[in-house]
Amino acid sequence: MSDFREPDLPRTMKQRAGKALRAGWTTGSCASAAAKAAALALATGDPQQEVEIALPGKDGSWAERVRFAVDRCEVVSPPGRAEAVVVKDAGDDPDVTHGARLTATVSWREDPGIELDGGVGVGVVTKPGLGLEVGGPAINPVPRAMIARAVGEAVDLEARGVRVVISVPEGELMARKTTNRRLGIIGGISILGTTGIVRPFSTAAWRASVEQAVSVLAAQAAEENRRGDATLVLCTGGRTEKGAMALLPHLPEVSFVEVGDFTGAALRRCVEHGVREVVFVGMIGKLTKLAAGVLMTHYTRSAVDTDVLADLTTRAFPENPSLAADVRLANTARHVFELWDTAGALPACANALCEQVARVLERFAQVECAGALRARVALVDFTGTVLVGSSAQWAEGGARHG
Incomplete structure (x- = not known):
């Protein structure tokens, strides 16, 4: 008996006959778009219907730009706070977060710069070994950089400060279909992605x-x-x-x-x-x-x-x-x-x-x-x-x- 294993992919991860698989967007990209929309609404008072963000390149550049439709965007009460939602489209990848409503709530803070946190549906890191701070939100480094850049295109972060909270309604239910709990990420999904693009397996x-x-x-x-x-x-x-x-x-x-x-x-x-x-x-x-x-x-x-x-x-x-x-x-x-x-x-x-x-x-x-x-x-x-x-x-x- 062979001591090698090559388990097959799930049936849903194989290419559909005769059709090219459609790429989608990571939770990191969607969170960045939502954060920019909310930041623009906060700064201008005008709800946003779509926004453009930069994607990280392999060479460290941010040359590629893509547009996202904003599902909901409003300046909310009390004053000094805005919220926006971008719905994740994972393309043809069998991603449990497809359809997730990436929500960003942006508010002013006293000190210049950006403070990033996770809200409902974003997991909290409880164990070491993930490259993230224990006790902090499960928002990976590249999405953090994407969010900061996107918000910085809407607000001069050297002059003003904002607090950005990323949340995902139903994120805790989605996380049950992932390995998050075993890895020590509790209470929701992770905000992931290194390129901003989901390339489906084929x-x-x-x-x-x-x-x-x-x-x-x-x-x-x-x-x-x-x-x-x-x-x-x-x-x-x-x-x-x-x-x-x-x-x-x-x-x-x-x-x-x-x-x-x-x-x-x-x-x-x-x-x-x-x-x-x-x-x-x-x-x-x-x-x-x-x-x-x-x-x-x-x-x-x-x-x-x-x-x-x-x-x-x-x-x-x-x-x-x-x-x-x-x-x-x-x-x-x-x-x-x-x-x-x-x-x-x-x-x-x-x-x-x-x-x-x-x-x-x-x-x-x-x-x-x-x-x-x-x-x-x-x-x-x-x-x-x-x-x-x-x-x-x-x-x-x-x-x-x-």
Whole structure:
């Protein structure tokens, strides 16, 4: 019996035959639009019917701008307060927050600047490991920056101060269909998003794009007479892809492909096309799932197993026996990362994790794909840009550490 797992996506997450999937907007984008509408209404006294906000780009710019319809906007009693609602459209993504009424209440405050808080239906963080303040609202860093920028386009925050409260009616009910409670986010949903856009999952479309990327890479190698020694770099997303390109500047752009959660399918394509080496660059959550033999890592079909990380901690950092016990009880993979870092165990444990993932990828190719390939693995931090650990073969491939 195979010790690998590739759980299928839910039926609703697969592409509808013959139709392109429609992208939607994150809760972060909708909250930003609602906040700008309310801020404009507060500053001008005029309710807003639509607003335009900026989306964050991969290069740190805010060049792309999009318009949102405002479902409701009014200056409310008592004076000095305005409220606006933007209804979330998740496109064709099966998102539990589709249709959510992202509500922003904006009021004046004495000090210049912006104060951001969560209201009804926005979760409260109760456990470490999420990169957010315990006791604060579950509004992630990129949405916070988007909200501040959007409000700053309506009000001069250097001269005046506003308090922005984001709420989501029925948010607590929506959160029951998410992993929030298990992660220690209580009372509602999280305000999420790193790009502002929800790109729906499409297994068929993804497979086509990966197959094309591998085919192009293999063809390029053949033209250069490299006879199968091309390297494909598998990245879980935009941040890790950007980091991988910085770490491996000698590789052509065609070598890098975002595989999302479908590592197993990507490895099959590599074997089929004669690719002999893969590099996997990811963050601790995805690497932990791979280390456990889970090759399809979408959050709806697999969870981080802290037992795997605890056992690895015992082997890699035996001088602190209590650390493994703390890791086993950790709330998230990010929490484990923080525990390792605090204990001075991060380099040793990160390297051991990468080594275990490399062995899993190589064995998967051999057992499940009837092929042989070499795997090099790197763990990057949560910005995607800093190399934290790597497998033993990493430096052999000319990777740049730092």
